[in-house]
Amino acid sequence: xxxxxxxxxxxxxxxxxxxxxxxxxxxxxxxxxxxxxxxxxxxxxxxxxxxxxxxxxxxxxxxxxxxxxxxxxxxxxxxxxxxxxxxxxxxxxxxxxxxxxxxxxxxxxxxxxxxxxxxxxxxxxxxxxxxxxxxxxxxxxxxxxxxxxxxxxxxxxxxxxxxxxxxxxxxxxxxxxxxxxxxxxxxxxxxxxxxxxxxxxxxxxxxxxxxxxxxxxxxxxxxxxxxxxxxxxxxxxxxxxxxxxxxxxxxxxxxxxxxxxxxxxxxxxxxx
Amino acid sequence: xxxxxxxxxxxxxxxxxxxxxxxxxxxxxxxxxxxxxxxxxxxxxxxxxxxxxxxxxxxxxxxxxxxxxxxxxxxxxxxxxxxxxxxxxxxxxxxxxxxxxxxxxxxxxxxxxxxxxxxxxxxxxxxxxxxxxxxxxxxxxxxxxxxxxxxxxxxxxxxxxxxxxxxxxxxxxxxxxxxxxxxxxxxxxxxxxxxxxxxxxxxxxxxxxxxxxxxxxxxxxxxxxxxxxxxxxxxxxxxxxxxxxxxxxxxxxxxxxxxxxxxxxxxxxxxx
DNA sequence: CGATCGTTTGACGGTGCTCAATCACCGTGG
DNA sequence: CCACGGTGATTGAGCACCGTCAAACGATCG
Numbered sequence: 001x002x003x004x005x006x007x008x009x010x011x012x013x014x015x016x017x018x019x020x021x022x023x024x025x026x027x028x029x030x031x032x033x034x035x036x037x038x039x040x041x042x043x044x045x046x047x048x049x050x051x052x053x054x055x056x057x058x059x060x061x062x063x064x065x066x067x068x069x070x071x072x073x074x075x076x077x078x079x080x081x082x083x084x085x086x087x088x089x090x091x092x093x094x095x096x097x098x099x100x101x102x103x104x105x106x107x108x109x110x111x112x113x114x115x116x117x118x119x120x121x122x123x124x125x126x127x128x129x130x131x132x133x134x135x136x137x138x139x140x141x142x143x144x145x146x147x148x149x150x151x152x153x154x155x156x157x158x159x160x161x162x163x164x165x166x167x168x169x170x171x172x173x174x175x176x177x178x179x180x181x182x183x184x185x186x187x188x189x190x191x192x193x194x195x196x197x198x199x200x201x202x203x204x205x206x207x208x209x210x211x212x213x214x215x216x217x218x219x220x221x222x223x224x225x226x227x228x229x230x231x232x233x234x235x236x237x238x239x240x241x242x243x244x245x246x247x248x249x250x251x252x253x254x255x256x257x258x259x260x261x262x263x264x265x266x267x268x269x270x271x272x
Numbered sequence: 273x274x275x276x277x278x279x280x281x282x283x284x285x286x287x288x289x290x291x292x293x294x295x296x297x298x299x300x301x302x303x304x305x306x307x308x309x310x311x312x313x314x315x316x317x318x319x320x321x322x323x324x325x326x327x328x329x330x331x332x333x334x335x336x337x338x339x340x341x342x343x344x345x346x347x348x349x350x351x352x353x354x355x356x357x358x359x360x361x362x363x364x365x366x367x368x369x370x371x372x373x374x375x376x377x378x379x380x381x382x383x384x385x386x387x388x389x390x391x392x393x394x395x396x397x398x399x400x401x402x403x404x405x406x407x408x409x410x411x412x413x414x415x416x417x418x419x420x421x422x423x424x425x426x427x428x429x430x431x432x433x434x435x436x437x438x439x440x441x442x443x444x445x446x447x448x449x450x451x452x453x454x455x456x457x458x459x460x461x462x463x464x465x466x467x468x469x470x471x472x473x474x475x476x477x478x479x480x481x482x483x484x485x486x487x488x489x490x491x492x493x494x495x496x497x498x499x500x501x502x503x504x505x506x507x508x509x510x511x512x513x514x515x516x517x518x519x520x521x522x523x524x525x526x527x528x529x530x531x532x533x534x535x536x537x538x539x540x541x542x543x544x
Numbered sequence: 545c546g547a548t549c550g551t552t553t554g555a556c557g558g559t560g561c562t563c564a565a566t567c568a569c570c571g572t573g574g
Numbered sequence: 575c576c577a578c579g580g581t582g583a584t585t586g587a588g589c590a591c592c593g594t595c596a597a598a599c600g601a602t603c604g
Binding site: 086088090091092096097098099109110111112113114118119138142145148149152153154155156157158159160162163165166167169170171172210211212213214252253 | 358360362363364368369370371381382383384385386390391410414417420421424425426427428429430431432434435437438439441442443444482483484485486524525
């Protein structure tokens with residue numbers, strides 16, 4: 001519980017020294033506003049983008065925390081590369097994972113209404129983020145309609161993501177939950193232009209289990225089951241989706257998947 | 273599955289006749305922009321609010337659907353009064369509830385990125401919403417910084433809501449899930465200035481179960497269990513919270529609640 | 545007053561949580 | 575070079591919890 005409230009200097013120290021020790025390093029140049037708009041999927045809609053302003057760009061080392069739960073919020077972050085894990089620390093020390101964020105996703109937005117972060121974000125791999133100072137954000141949005149539109153669209157997309165998250169967790173069977181998680185991850189890889197079949201999980205089984213609301217042993221077993229059914233090939237954190245349509249079909253099973261999936265075929269495969 | 277794709281005229285018919293039959297009725301006057309800003313919690317921050325524009329205000333009868341999944345999105349809705357249920361219809365006809373929305377909450381925002389609604393919203397009681405035309409929204413926001421700020425804050429609050437939703441569903445024990453749901457509901461009632469102890473549930477057990485990812489019978493049993501523990505008094509859809517701190521403590525149990533809650537005391541109460 | 549829907553309660557079987565042991569992988573230090 | 579812990583992943587055994595099926599009860603509305 002001592003970890004929840006963090007002295008604010010910890011993140012206020014924007015100087016290079018302390019931040020570098022934490023794994024957070026502002027890069028020299030930063031990026032242009034046009035870059036940011038493009039990253040967020042804002043198409044060239046004719047409105048001019050002021051060229052003079054540069055958006056700070058930070059590198060975040062693997063394992064470094066971008067911001068802590070309870071910390072003062074001073075920036076809105078847009079992930080440029082890498083993966084982040086968002087979570088809250090529960091009273092009993094249990095780490096409740098709330099989601100994973102990748103490129104073009106916004107972090108730290110839910111803090112705006114309270115002034116303080118309501119969750120923590122740590123990098124699961126070498127990552128980079130644009131850090132938009134909240135002070136300037138409104139002015140930038142007002143001056144640059146393209147940025148404003150792009151931000152709204154991104155927020156809208158993340159609202160849809162949140163709904164998908166609820167759908168993921170509402171599935172009753174553990175394999176179905178994991179299947180939905182993998183399909184969701186796969187579609188996000190496709191959005192980013194990567195292969196939707198080869199996944200490299202940046203998060204541990206425990207993280208996945210926390211998000212899906214199941215024990216990490218069950219996650220492990222579910223991986224095995226989906227692999228036995230021929231949908232996947234799993235080797236540690238490398239997952240290859242062999243039958244994406246089949247996996248999606250598995251996704252649709254609301255309840256115990258007793259009817260939709262030919263369980264006998266699965267058993268046969270298991271015996272073989 | 274025929275319910276997913278709806279002929280778009282169904283909602284495009286903004287005339288009084290067809291809409292009235294559907295339970296949607298535009299009111300005569302509408303509301304002022306200043307009203308809307310106040311509803312969303314925007315404080316008087318000095319910026320002037322243009323007085324001339326009036327925001328359409330719709331009445332929605334109990335049971336009427338505000339918008340259908342798959343329908344063209346033309347408005348952003350802000351709930352003024354009442355309660356809405358948001359859900360998607362899964363392929364097998366199962367109604368997956370994604371959340372409940374009350375006053376000052378935004379509906380239909382996740383559609384902005386795709387142009388089509390990704391979920392349906394029906395009123396669970398007599399309700400009313402402000403309908404902001406998407407065409408005009410950007411202009412209004414640009415002209416009225418107070419509205420813009422209020423909208424951003426509201427969206428931020430709903431992001432936090434979404435995180436709380438994930439926390440709710442990640443609990444493993446059914447009673448804990450229900451307890452979190454009730455605490456969440458209670459805090460929302462408090463936000464609206466109502467009593468946080470007397471809840472009148474507008475949704476069915478089945479709806480709650482769908483949201484929490486448990487069977488509706490389990491919801492019913494969990495209500496009974498929480499009542500047996502002395503936290504609640506339940507009479508159909510009227511719920512009185514007798515021990516809010518206790519209920520919140522119950523909320524904190526991550527796993528099987530075998531240790532935190534004095535189970536023996538509960539059993540004793542049960543026997544009595 | 546009857547029909548329909550929502551709620552409650554019971555019994556049973558299966559799924560997944562807990563506890564535990566084992567194994568694979570990795571960086572450290574002898 | 576290999577022993578040594580440490581972490582994460584896998585697998586097994588036992589049992590509590592919850593989903594399913596079923597029936598009874600209650601509320602609401604025509």
